[in-house]
Amino acid sequence: MSPPERQRRWRLVLGEPGGQGLGEGSEPVGQDRTVDRALAELYDADPRRRGAGLGSSAPEVARWLGDIRTYFPTSVVQVVQRDAVERLGLHRLLLEPELLQAVEPDVHLVGTLLSLRDVMPQEVRATARQVVRTVVQEVERRIAQRTRTAVAGALDRSNRTRRPRPRDIDLGRTIAANLAHYLPEHRTVVPERLVGHARRQRSVARDVVLLVDQSGSMAESVVYAGVFGAVLASLSTLRTSMVVFDTAVVDLTEELSDPVDVLFGTQLGGGTDINRALAYGQSLVTRPADTTLVLISDLYEGGVREEMLRRTGSLVRSGVQVVVLLALSDSGAPAHDAENAAALAELGVPAFACTPDAFPDLLAVALERGDVAAWAERELGRRTT
Incomplete structure (x- = not known):
């Protein structure tokens, strides 16, 4: 150990009062x-x-x-x-x-x-x-109804039928589908095919997998993700899984009936192995085209980076819609691994921070298989990386 490094360490050990005798240049x-x-x-x-x-x-x-x-x-x-x-x-x-x-x-x-x-x-x-329960209940009041409304609307819009009831006809899509049958002399479109919203299904329409980084820097995101997970799990049209991870992976899906149990099942701190979490998340996917996977992480990968990117690409190619949230919080732009975010963007996976208030709309776009990156730029005023 070099003399300057030894002096630096002693100064941190002794603190300001005890470090005064270390000489010039010892201040941190x-x-x-x-x-x-x-x-x-x-x-x-x-x-x-x-x-x-x-x-x-x-x-x-x-x-x-x-x-x-x-x-x-x-x-x-x-x-x-x-x-x-x-x-x-x-x-x-x-x-x-x-x-x-x-x-x-x-x-x-x-x-x-x-x-x-x-x-x-x-x-x-x-x-x-x-x-914790007091805070969770306050957060839940803030987000629950909006989340349920956004998800229900998204599933209704994404589930079309060609034999709709009159009040379920989607006029805009019906006109667009029948423009070839426009009659100039009558200035009208004769619809040969109706497009409408299907009635809400009783069966599971979509699968949502939440992968939540529980490293120490993600504490606020963990809290919000736990509450959102519980709200989504209460919707019969969604099959929601919630997994938290650091260097290990813990499936908290069975605890989603109570967000407080979810939060006390987390362990803030430790390292990060995103690749291992993605591997577990991939094992939960049974219907790729009907699955949205949301990875909440600052992307500082402690595992095998190349394997993380390869696995993400495999999920995308299989039909899973993958979205990365660098933070789910009100604390502004987070520190994150910009290189990994850029690499994921090249695979077609947008990465950006999102506030809890905006998350229901984000999820609605994802469930409709919409362009999440365009939504983020338009609604959040930020480009995805």
């Missing part, structure tokens, strides 16, 4: 400043004067945990989070439901609780579930 720069700040907020704090408060402090805790997950391996993150619970009094926040009820429902807070799940004392887990 670049990424090290963020690492030093994250460590200082925990280990330089006086536990007697510092605690996890409420309200505006919740986003700060979420940001801090995000920094920790970004710059340290999972084994270290677990130790640091356990120290945070003890030193900063995070367990006090979890043990006081009457105080938590005063906190505005916040997806970031849910991400924080899920991140701390494995270090929670047993007696606080019920409180944590109560908080």
Whole structure:
């Protein structure tokens, strides 16, 4: 180890007070400043004067945990989070439901609780579930009806019949299909073939597979995906599967009746093996032409990149509609692997970030086998990569 590298590491270990004797040039720069700040907020704090408060402090805790997950391996993150619970009094926040009820429902807070799940004392887990359920119910109220309406409309529009009832006739498509029978002298079209909306089917019309990256940076997307998965699973015309992954793959489809169970079945943090997740998702496909696969990931692949691209191409060629969401959140444009996004675009797979409010319309376009990339550029004002 070079002397500058040794000095850098000692400065991060000792913090600002202990690192003053290391000499000139020891102050952290670049990424090290963020690492030093994250460590200082925990280990330089006086536990007697510092605690996890409420309200505006919740986003700060979420940001801090995000920094920790970004710059340290999972084994270290677990130790640091356990120290945070003890030193900063995070367990006090979890043990006081009457105080938590005063906190505005916040997806970031849910991400924080899920991140701390494995270090929670047993007696606080019920409180944590109560908080998560409050946030989930708020999100569900926001998106559920719109999602059901968009999906039902998409399936009705995509399911055409040539013998429609009068009130089910699609006038626009009927005219377009009969333009050859235009009578100039009468300035009218004589329809020889009617096109209309079929009655809503009772059987399963489409399959939806959600593959959700549960690495630490995707916490907000995991929360929204869990709620959407539960809403979609409640629709009898869809067969919905939800799979979360890091370097392992976990099928949470059986938990979709309760989104809180889905979220507590996730494990935020760890690496990412998108190829393995796609392989599992591919095994769920039984009707390629009637399947939409949504991969929610920032595309930082820790597995075999070439195999990931090959498998995605195979899914597309089989008839599966594949869409990649770099984030499903309200937090703006995410950091992502632009090279992988571009490679997927060449395979005909659009990749872009999407807000939860826009997701129902996106899904409707996908279920109709429409041009998702054109929709994203038109409705979201962003080009797909």
